[in-house]
Amino acid sequence: xxxxxxxxxxxxxxxxxxxxxxxxxxxxxFFGIIILAVITTVGGGIVRDxxxxxxxxxxxxDPVYLFVAIGTALAVVLLHxxxxxxxxxxxxxxxxxxxxxxxxxxxxxxxxxxxxLRPGEPYLAVSVAVMTGVGGGVLRxxxxxxxxxxxxxxxxxxxxxxxxxxxYFAYRISRDFAILTCVVIVVAIRLYAIHKDIxxxxxxxxx
Numbered sequence: 001x002x003x004x005x006x007x008x009x010x011x012x013x014x015x016x017x018x019x020x021x022x023x024x025x026x027x028x029x030f031f032g033i034i035i036l037a038v039i040t041t042v043g044g045g046i047v048r049d050x051x052x053x054x055x056x057x058x059x060x061x062d063p064v065y066l067f068v069a070i071g072t073a074l075a076v077v078l079l080h081x082x083x084x085x086x087x088x089x090x091x092x093x094x095x096x097x098x099x100x101x102x103x104x105x106x107x108x109x110x111x112x113x114x115x116x117l118r119p120g121e122p123y124l125a126v127s128v129a130v131m132t133g134v135g136g137g138v139l140r141x142x143x144x145x146x147x148x149x150x151x152x153x154x155x156x157x158x159x160x161x162x163x164x165x166x167x168y169f170a171y172r173i174s175r176d177f178a179i180l181t182c183v184v185i186v187v188a189i190r191l192y193a194i195h196k197d198i199x200x201x202x203x204x205x206x207x
Contacts, residue, residue, distance in 0.1 A: 003176045012065050015040045016072035019140050021095040028143045037073035044106045044135035046099045068192045104186035104198030107133030107160045108179045111167050129164035155193035159186045
């Protein structure tokens with residue numbers, strides 16, 4: 001099996017869960033839940049393909065990601081409505097944790113895709129990696145009428161950037177090593193920031 005495809009499926013599930021949870025928090029209808037799950041799943045990949053000139057984007061040529069997003073959204077809705085298990089309810093409420101997994105995976109996939117298509121361009125590779133990682137979440141939050149995480153004080157884009165930079169150098173060892181390294185670093189930084197409640201400083205006008 002190809003590690004990139006496997007990673008994309010896992011990342012798609014994680015992002016679809018986060019999209020569905022946000023939609024339910026915003027009290028959207030069933031169609032809205034599906035739309036937000038799908039947009040969160042394929043948004044970053046579409047941005048990546050547009051930046052790299054891969055037209056039409058993979059999201060429009062391979063329906064597997066659409067099916068994964070819809071299936072995941074349906075599962076989240078059913079679990080949310082039918083389970084009485086408080087542990088499951090807490091898991092479903094943890095949108096940020098699923099989002100962290102999706103962020104790490106899609107940052108890594110964007111990175112190696114850019115390196116393979118445009119080798120020897122580190123700035124492009126890191127930029128595409130970050131845009132791929134954060135793209136779906138940004139579109140999700142905009143559609144849900146929320147300020148995107150990258151515009152708040154969250155350690156979000158920073159985690160993606162650090163993971164992409166280290167992953168770029170790890171690619172010299174192997175592609176798969178770069179993917180695993182990038183995912184682990186991004187997810188670890190993001191989860192540590194969530195657990196320790198670490199935020200970037202913000203600007204406040206003096207009164």
